Amino acid sequence: MHSSMTQQEPEQYSFDFFGETAEIVAESRDELKLKIGQFAGPLDLLLYLIRQEQANIFDIPIARITDEYLIYIRLMKNMDIVVAADFLVMAAQLIEIKTKMLLPREPLTPGEDEVEDPRQELVDRLLEYERYKSAAEMLYERSTVEQAVFTRGPIESDDNNAEVSATVFDLITVFQKILSRQKEEIAMEIEREEISLADMIKTLRKRLLEQTELKLLEFFEEMHSHRELVTAFIAVLEIVRTEGVNVIQKNTFGDIILRKTSA
Amino acid sequence: METQTEEQIEERQVRSTGELMAMVEALVFVADEPITVRTLAEILEEDREAVQAAVEALRSEYDDRESGLQLREIAGGWQLATRTELHETVRKFLRTKPSAKLSLAALETLAVIAYKQPVTIPEILDIRGVQSASAIKTLLEKRLIVTKGHKETVGRPMQYGTSKEFLVHFGLKDLSELPSIEDFEDLVQ
C-alpha cells in the first residue's frame, strides 16, 4: 500500500504548512472554525481523521492520515486559530512514522521477534486516549443526570454570610493576589512623597487637639507602610517627651491611649 | 375555563393526589422561603383547592408517620422544618459542626502565614498592607495557626506559623505538600 509514495524523499521536519491550498470544504468560514475548534487535542483530531477514512486503527494508513492532519493544521492557521504546540509535536511524530514506514524493512531471520511496527506506539496512545475520552463522556452523562436532582433551599441554621470554605488552591491564589497587590503598592510608594517626621508630629498634634484621647493602635492602623508606621511611632515618642501628653493604659491588656494633659 | 382544550384538561386530571403531594413536597423543599398555595398552584397549573388539599394531606402524612420534619404554615406560606421536640439534637449537631469557613481577611492572613512562616505581625502588615490583628485572633481561635516564639530583633515580636490542625484541615501530610507559586505558575496568571 505504500507503492504510490516510494519515490518520495524523506520529509524535512519543518513546519511550512502554508504552501498548499486547503482541500477541506465547509459551508462557511465560521462553520469550519467550529468544526476545527472542537478537537480537544491532536489525538482527538487523529481519531476523527481515522474514523473519517473508515480506517482500521490497528493498520493506520499513515501517509494519508498524515497528509490530512497537516491540511487541518494549515487550515487552523489560516483561520487564525492559535495552533497549540502540541498539534505541531504530533505533526512531527506523524512525519517521523511516515518516514520510517518508507524505509525498507530488514528481512526477518527465523526465530527473531518481529520488528516493531513504527505505528505501534501511536496506536497504543490512541487506544489509551480513546478510553479516557469514553470516560469523559460517561462523566458528562452522569453530570446531566445529576442536574435533575436538587437539594434543599437555605434554612435558618445555614451560615448565609460571605465566608468561604477554603482549599489549598484558595490559599495559593490569595497569596499570589497579595503579592501582586504588594508590588503595585511598592510602585505607588515610590511615587508617593515620604511623610517627614515633622509632618507626622504635626498630624498627631492636630488629632490630639480634636480628640483629646487617641487610641494608639487606631492611629498606627492608619499608616500605609512599614516606614510610615516607624515614623508614626517616633512621632508619638517625640510628642510624649516634649509636650503635655500622657500615655495611659487602663488595664493590663487594654488599649494604650494618648491624652493631652489639661495643664 | 371552558376555553381549555380537552387535552389540557385530561393531562391535568391524570395527576393523582399522591403525585400532587410529591410535587408539592419537592417544591416546598427547594424553596428558600415559605411557599404559598397560590405559587404552588401556578407552578403546577392546578386549582388552588386541589393544591390546598395536597398540602394538608402532606402535612398529615408527616405528622402521622412521626417524621423528624414537619410541614408548617408560616407567614402565609408552607415550609419544611425540623420538629420542635428534636431541637436539642439539632442544636447539638450545629454546635459540633466544624466551621471550616474563613473570612477573606482571615484567608489572606492565613495564606501569608502559611507561605512566610515563621512570620511576625509587622511582617504580615508589610505584605498585606493592612492590619491583621483580628484575623490573627480568629485563626488562633480556630487553631489554624500557633505562636512560634519571639523573633530575635528589636521589640522581639511574636512569630506565627501554621498548626497541625491546619494540615488536617487542608488535607496536607506536611508543609512540603503545600503547593508553591511555581507549581501554579502556568495556571494562575
Add this chain to the structure above:
Amino acid sequence: METQTEEQIEERQVRSTGELMAMVEALVFVADEPITVRTLAEILEEDREAVQAAVEALRSEYDDRESGLQLREIAGGWQLATRTELHETVRKFLRTKPSAKLSLAALETLAVIAYKQPVTIPEILDIRGVQSASAIKTLLEKRLIVTKGHKETVGRPMQYGTSKEFLVHFGLKDLSELPSIEDFEDLVQ
C-alpha cells in the same frame, strides 16, 4: 419512658427505631452537605449499626410512600434531595437552566485525573497529548479536583486528585463506583 430519670445509657435504650429515624431525618435535613453514618452515630450517641439500620429504614420509607424527595447516599454520606423525575417541575419553579457544562478539555482532563490519581500535569499531557493547564485551573476553581502533594521525582511536580465535590457533582457514593477504565475498551472499535 419511666426510666428517663436514670442514666443516659438507659435513656438511649429507650429510643425506638422510629425515634431514631426521626432524629436521623432531622439531622440529614439540617446538614448542608452529605452527612456520614459516623457523624450521625456520634451526635446521637448510638451504635453505627443502629444508625445504619435507621438510615436504611428511612430510605425505604421515602421510597415506599413515593415521596417527592429521596434519601440518597453520596460522597460517603447521606443527603435529602428531590426525586429525579420531578426535575422539570422543580426547574420551572427555581427558573434555573442546567448549569454551565464543563468543556470537552476539562471533562477529558477530569477523566484522566479521576482514573489516574494522584497524577501530575506531565502525566496528563502524556495521555491527552495536549496541554491541560487551563482545564486544570477551571477544575481547581470549581473545586472538582484538589492538589495531592508533590511527586518525589525530578522537578517535584504537583499531583492532583478528585475532591468530595467531584463525587457530589457526578452523583457518586465513592470512587469505586466509577466503572473500571478497562470497561471502556469495548467501545474502541
